Amino acid sequence: MSEYILVTGGAGYIGSHTVVELINNGHKVVVVDNLVNSSYDSIARVEFIVKQSIPFFNIDLRDHDKLSEVFKAYKIKGVIHFAALKAVGESTKIPLDYYDNNVNGTISLLNVLKEHNVKTIVFSSSATVYGDVTRFGDDRYIPIPEECPLDPTNPYGRTKFVVEGILKDIHTSDPDNWKVAILRYFNPIGAHPSGLIGEDPLGIPNNLLPYLSQVAIGRRDKLSIFGNDYKSHDGTPIRDYIHVVDLAKGHIAALNYLHKLNESGLYREWNLGTGKGSTVFDIYHAFSKAVGKQLPYEVVGRRAGDVLDLTANPSRANKELGWKAELDIETACEDLWRWTTKNTHGFNVEGYSWKTFESDGNYGNRLHTFVNGDLTVALANHGALIQDINFDGDHIVNAYDNGDDYLLKSNPFFGTTVGRVANRIANGQFELNGKTYNLPKNENQNTLHGGLVGYDKENFLGPIVKKEKDVFIVEFLLVDPDGKNNFPGDVENIVRYFIDNKSIKIEYEARLLNDKVDATIINITNHSYFNLSGDATTDDTVVKLSYDNYLEVDAKTLLPTGNVIKHDRVDANKPITLSEDTFYDYCFVVDNDADAIDTRSHELKKVFEATHPRSHTKFVVSTTEPTYQFYTGVGVNTKGFVARSGFCVEPGRFVDAINNKKWAPQVILKKGEVYGSIIQYDLS
Ligand code: NAD
Structure with missing residues (x-):
């Protein structure tokens, strides 16, 4: 059984960046977050960055039983x-909520940890626990070392102070086994260089840079600078700003440090800052x-409450954790600006919403x-x-109105992406670079639509949504992955939908x-079944095919003979009315010489x-x-749908191209090359 790092609050600003670094360093991660100050979209985007799915649970830490289930499953x-x-400001108004969430949440977590004998924890503390370090009347604690006495000045800071104390006490209760790292952060700033994740401040930002970025995009008029008569080089206060990616890496260093302790326990604090103050x-x-x-x-x-200088002395973390x-x-400013311009409303995009789709509420699907004018489109991860x-x-x-029905065996690929190789491969066999590959056969002697577990059965990561x-x-x-359904090579697939008010x-x-x-x-390709009338069948639909040459098939095997001939029941652009007899x-051919x-x-x-006469949509x-496969859905027989309930138009490459010398280049994707294609649906 693989071992996981549990990240509580992993959907948040620092948590999401840390999940990226954990996975980049070879860890497996489970995230628990109640989304009180974040959105699942951050996790969906982290999955995109690390190209793998991350187990996520929408759980409040104070829910002991649900939290415990996670420890049983992983x-x-x-x-x-x-x-x-x-x-900080909010904590002065609702201190009990802060103590309940931050302190009781941690106690609940620690109880579950104890029950499952997990005794390694890295805790997010804060430089606020030091309080006003100018209170000593001299510079002895500037830059601030870990030895500086603690004296937080607000309820938020005191919750961190209390939790540090609790962690110290549980370590003392079992000093050989508890491994506790207290990380005191200074001022985290910036965003992931990809521009995909960053801080998503809900409401008016409290911190300097999130506020400045809102000024830059015109959401706030101007920045207020509180005082320019401090004893710094330009009169404004000095803080220690640390890039959130550096901060995230500090957690990996602390975790590695704890894991290397092997048999002995530890309770230790480390400052995570740069050591360099900026005004x-x-x-x-x-x-x-x-x-x-x-x-x-x-x-x-x-x-009120601002002081001249809060710069970290990070040398303990530099020396002991080997982190800097x-x-x-x-x-940090460039990364923040990239994040801001790409996501002017944080993770929200106007006109876009989502909900979980399967009855177990999993976030993977x-x-x-x-919603874009007259056109509304719904897409699922599955x-x-x-x-x-x-x-x-x-x-x-x-379509089905719930994700569960899409998992039915009888589902005839409703709406789905099909791959790695759409359509048929004769005898489930092909040769490439002198090697013979045998694929699972899922349609008589052939492999259809990628085999037993094609793209239609996978939850895609994302989506990343933009509106431009x-x-x-x-x-x-x-x-x-390489070897799935016996296909060679790890292949990255992107499916990109562009949705305006009349086309997809x-x-x-x-x-x-x-x-x-x-x-x-x-x-x-895409395997949507279209039905313009909403009737049980597509009868009376009038279709026109622009091309009337097709791949002749062997009537028994349904495989191409290699001939491209005129279809005897299709004339280009001539109307055909669908009925029981059609x-x-x-597979109709658009370009007979295709090799790209x-x-x-x-x-x-x-x-x-x-x-359709009873529909106003063209x-x-x-x-x-x-090519495009035109299929009138005669084989459909699934919950709620009968034969001919929808027709398919599936543009793609020649059927069984790999087993035909002339057609094969269309489907052979070589290292360094990119496969690409476009399908467009226009509605009027
Ligand atoms: P954040 O609000 O973006 O992330 C915190 C996450 O915890 C959120 O996703 C929230 O939904 C989740 N959460 C809160 N209460 C929960 C509960 N009871 N159960 C489950 N999930 C819960 O904040 P952040 O900036 O990423 O900060 C992360 C940690 O670092 C916090 O502990 C914070 O106090 C500490 N910290 C932050 C800063 C800073 O300036 N951002 C500075 C010092 C310390």
Whole structure:
């Protein structure tokens, strides 16, 4: 059984950055967070950064029983405990809530730890526990060492002080086994360099840089500088600002230190700071530089409780943990600005919402809804599937209203992404670079849509959601590992949806992630079943196919003969009315000479159009791909849906291309190359 690090408060600002570093350092992580001051989107984005899923539990630490379940399900070897309320001002107004959450939350956690014999904990403390270090009347504790006497000046700081005391006491009660690291943070700033995660202050930010970033994007008028008559080089107070990524790395160093202790216990405090003080104006100038303009500010009177200098002496952490802050305030400001400009409303995107989709409420499969004018689209992580296309009141895809039904065996790929290789591979066999690969056969003698556990059965990571120029850009990620369904190579797959108010564009992108193999094969498409009328069947739908040549198939095996011939029941652009007597499951050819692995730069060609007399929606499919399978859904027989309840138009590569010399280059993805394709649905 793998061993995990439990991260409490892992959806928060520092926690999410630490989860990234933990995983980058080879740890497995479980996150517990009650989302009181954060959103699950941060975890979804961390998953994107580290390209793997992270078990997440929406649990309040004070819920002993639920917390205990996590310890039963995962073998936890240590805890990093971030979960706390942290606003100093708020803590003076609702001190009992702060004590209850921060102190009782920790006691509950420690009880569960004790019950499960987990005795390694890294605790998020704060420089606020030192209080006003100028109270000694001289500079003896500036920069502040860990030995500085503690005297927090507000309820928040006192909750940290109390928890430090509790941790010290439990260590004393069992000194050989408890390993406790107290990390006292100075001023965390910045964001992950990817721009995907950062601080998402809800309401008016309390801290200098989050406030400045809101001034920079125009949400606040100007920065108020509280006093410029301190004894610093520019008259403003001095603080120790530490890049959140450096801070996150400090946790890995502390954890490693505790783990290396082997048989002995420990209780020890470490300052995590840079040791270099910066004034308010230093930060102001660094951030203005990152933004590219001077930001408005006003100097106002001193603020009660502010002191001249709170700089850390981090030498204990430098020496003992072998950790040192490496990033400067300029880098932090650039990273913060990237995060701010990419996420002007933090993790919120106007018109986008999500909910969990399966009855057990797991966060791995959520339903994401995008409202853009007359068009509403819903997408789920499972298969990065399309669950709804609602155009002006017409729902035009077959769908289940809950995630559980998508797991039914009889589900005929409703709305889903299909891969690694869509459509059929003859006899489940192919040869690549002199090696023969045998795939699981899931349709008679053939492998269909990627085998037993194709992309349709996986929860994609993400999505990363952006809105640019009134278009939602929604990105899902799946890493399909080497050997899965016997396909070679670790393949990273991106499914990108672009949703405006009358169209959905799907872009597929894939690449080999490493050197394990020189090449693999791939062909991705979407398997939505369309039904414009909402009737039980698509009868009376009028369709026009733009291309009437198709891949001739052997009637018995349904595999291509290699011939491309005119279809005897299709004439290009001539209307066909679907009925009980019209059967289609054929691959129509747009480009007979196709050999590109990335078609995204090719002309987007209209291949299909459909209307229905009782629907006011016209549906058009365009693609850069060389073929499209047109299937009238005769095989559908699943909960709530009958044969012909929807038709499919699946652009992609030639069927069984890998087993045909001329067609094979379309599906062979070599190391360093990128697979790409585009499908577009237009609605009018
Ligand atoms: P944050 O608010 O972004 O993260 C804290 C997380 O804990 C949030 O996701 C919140 O939802 C969760 N949480 C709170 N109470 C919980 C509970 N009872 N059960 C489960 N989850 C709960 O804050 P942050 O800035 O990431 O701070 C993390 C830790 O570091 C906190 O303990 C904070 O006091 C400490 N700290 C922060 C700073 C700072 O300036 N950000 C400075 C010093 C210390």
